[in-house]
Amino acid sequence: MDNGLLVVISGPSGAGKGTLCKRLKSEMKDLKVSVSATTRKPREGEVEGESYFFINEDEFIKKINNDEFLEYACVYGNYYGTPKKEVFKQLEDGNDIILEIDIQGALQVKKNYPIGVFIFILPPSLNELQNRIEGRGTDTKEVILKRMQCAYDELDYAFEYDYVVLNDQVETAVQKIQCIINAEKNRAIRKKAIINKIREV
């Protein structure tokens, strides 16, 4: 059986990664979601092993030192990371996994698992990106300005990815990503097994 695909959905804050991933998960029922580990305390309703693996800081740092993460980051004093073990087990079982992640995280994943499928989500324009970030109403003017500068710089990283998908219309972007996932299943690098099988028959 073919290994599953690790599909990394990434891009600047405000590009619409979250919405796209939600839609993809509901349309592609077989797509598994990777569960992150974190040192943050569980919030109400969060379930161990579903929302996150909740572990303490000592454990987390031990795992970092043992190279057990595909990627990790420290955000506002809490660690978050994607455990290799869980992800690799799913891939070996032939399941496709989707991972929604920021650019720094995606570049770490690429280093650890270069045969993943790396998709950069583009906002339709920087103006639109600003509207979206402002629309959330969660950030101060200074933070928004900083985010915009950051987004401008981050566009350079698009060329480190395999694909760039413009998210001007959610429907179209979801279709494009579905198409990319299906196309990637036919990549020559993933087809050794079938060619050997044809030779046998």
Added chain:
Amino acid sequence: MDNGLLVVISGPSGAGKGTLCKRLKSEMKDLKVSVSATTRKPREGEVEGESYFFINEDEFIKKINNDEFLEYACVYGNYYGTPKKEVFKQLEDGNDIILEIDIQGALQVKKNYPIGVFIFILPPSLNELQNRIEGRGTDTKEVILKRMQCAYDELDYAFEYDYVVLNDQVETAVQKIQCIINAEKNRAIRKKAIINKIREV
């Protein structure tokens, strides 16, 4: 505007390249077909510039020496080749081109135009391949045996391609190729223009 894609459909004799290409052309109306040059005499009903560009051997050899072909071959004493000029003009105009070609030709094209999309068509099994070649009724037993040995060896070349598509059912194979073409339009390497545009707005 983005450049068009050069889509190369290739694989062993009997894999079903011809049928797939015909179906693709009828389903994807925008797909252009490359017109080859040949030194073979026109057959009844063949139209200059549509069926082939008919040229004489001196002209052909001059073009070889001027590096004017994406690929060329000599078959049963006649030359056949794909002119770079025509193909590149179409690609620059933003048109996608489909090129149905044997493995040796595809490898030449890859050398001359590595950013093409190279798709290797797999027969479902070597038995089935043998049935198909025998079904044509055009080859002697010796030729068929030689073709089968050739197909077996040629499977190794699949890994020089970008994609490998199993042609067990024409319908499914056509859908896969359409998906590959659409996915390839989102390749990061083809997206420089749009990223620069987003920065401007």
